[in-house]
Amino acid sequence: MLQLDLQYFAGEKTEKATPKKRQDTRKKGQVAKSQDVNTAIIMLFVFLSFLFLGGFLLDRSLAVFTTVFGEYMLWELTEASAFTLFLEFLQQFAWMIVPVMLVAFVAAVIGNYIQVGVLFAPESIKMKLEKLDPIKGAKRIFSWRALVELAKSFLKITLIGVVTFAVLWLQIDEVLQLSLTSLGDIVSTLGLLTLQMGLAGSVVLIVLAVFDYLYQRFDHEKNIRMSKQDLKDEYKNTEGDPLIKSRIKQRQREMATRRMMQEVPDADVVITNPTHFAIVLKYDEEKSDAPYVVAKGADFLAQKIKRIASENKIEMVENRPLARSLYESTEIGQPIPEEFFKAVAEILAYVYQTNNKTPRRNTK
Structure with missing residues (x-):
């Protein structure tokens, strides 16, 4: 009996129409x-x-x-x-x-x-037999x-x-x-x-x-x-709509890109291809034992990263094989693989020496 009552209330039209409806x-x-x-x-x-x-x-x-x-x-x-x-x-x-x-x-x-x-609304003028x-x-x-x-x-x-x-x-x-x-x-x-x-x-x-x-x-x-x-049915249908899903994913990518770009001004170095790839690295010994990737991009996104780095006076180093390898083998927020330690260390040492910097420490 209780189940029947719940079904009745679930089927009763008491909610305001959604924008889609x-x-x-x-x-x-x-x-x-x-x-x-x-x-x-x-x-x-x-x-x-x-x-x-x-x-x-x-x-x-x-x-x-x-x-x-x-x-x-x-x-x-x-x-x-x-x-x-x-x-x-x-x-x-x-x-x-x-x-x-x-x-x-x-x-x-x-x-x-x-x-x-x-x-x-052409559907409203269609011939419907039920009207007869x-x-x-x-x-x-x-x-x-x-x-x-x-x-x-x-x-x-x-x-x-x-x-x-x-x-x-x-x-x-x-x-x-x-x-x-x-x-x-x-x-x-x-x-x-x-x-x-x-x-x-x-x-x-x-x-x-x-x-x-x-x-x-x-x-x-x-x-x-x-x-x-x-x-509930509308929510399921909307979530299952490929167009809606693609829009959600596109919005998520846009938000991730904006967050990624906000990290570029605090980076240590940008390794470039020089035109196709750009990998942004940062070293903070309190957060990670190895330099980690804060941003990366290819083609148009790479050019945007380089522009932001240039505006914030972030050192850019051209190393084609290293840039391509890092782009293919790393993800944003992850430390670089061990096989790249030596090459990246040499680049960071050069950057720190050129700019009279020392590795960042987290003082919090």
């Missing part, structure tokens, strides 16, 4: 996103565009009506004239609709970018999420209806007097009322969209939670 779900197109945010931004941008495009759209509309009743009504209706009229109307309406559609498109891009940034399963479809319809969406829709309709009615009610006197005004004043008043109701509704929808986005984030975080077993 978030990245994997993002690749699948599963992100925290609210459609209400897109709708609210599009609606706001479109109605704001009417403030700048209103005059242009009115002039275009009047020009179309003037042309229709002043010229086209006098045309003889034939197949050719009907086709010409269709193309003309299509062009005129395109001039009026395309700017608004461009504004809506830009607003849609901004709305998506604010929420999810740049995201390309009627049982799963019924579960989605009668799920808790569907009830939440229904409540949200009811709240949006109610609030937007109340706000737009309030705008209309505040202008009720002007509305009742429309029958006594000219056609131009009627169009102007109706256009202004439409703009005011649209902007008011957009503001209400933006406020609701903010709360909906917070709910979508909460729901998304809950859905991508992981169990303790999921964390």
Whole structure:
């Protein structure tokens, strides 16, 4: 019984998603996103565009009506004239609709970018047969999420209806007097009322969209939670990934190289090839009975070692066979093999004599 309880808790999704899990779900197109945010931004941008495009759209509309009743009504209706009229109307309406559609498109891009940034997830648009399963479809319809969406829709309709009615009610006197005004004043008043109701509704929808986005984030975080077993499995898979292992090894090599370079300024001598190999030796009789290797490198690394040694005035001695042999037979931190004692001793004696030095002693 206890074992079953432990298995249950191990499978319960109580842990926050790891960065890898978030990245994997993002690749699948599963992100925290609210459609209400897109709708609210599009609606706001479109109605704001009417403030700048209103005059242009009115002039275009009047020009179309003037042309229709002043010229086209006098045309003889034939197949050719009907086709010409269709193309003309299509062009005129395109001039009026395309700017608004461009504004809506830009607003849609901004709305998506604010929420999810740049995201390309082709997997999310793949055809999946399980989406056609009627049982799963019924579960989605009668799920808790569907009830939440229904409540949200009811709240949006109610609030937007109340706000737009309030705008209309505040202008009720002007509305009742429309029958006594000219056609131009009627169009102007109706256009202004439409703009005011649209902007008011957009503001209400933006406020609701903010709360909906917070709910979508909460729901998304809950859905991508992981169990303790999921964390263990991910750790095993990550550690077993050859790419991850190679990166870890590369980072370890970089750290070892940095530590090795930090030891070069305290060395006694650098034995070079002179171009291909560089072996850095140090003798401290308190640490070792023989000189030991503090750094070594070949090619580019050898040149870097020589540069650091030169900057710190470390003696460099060229001995091609010795440098190559030491490079192949020694490891960093290890004393040199016994067969190299005599050759290295002669070099150290020369270095100490040249620089008036004595072997380092550890006084700690």
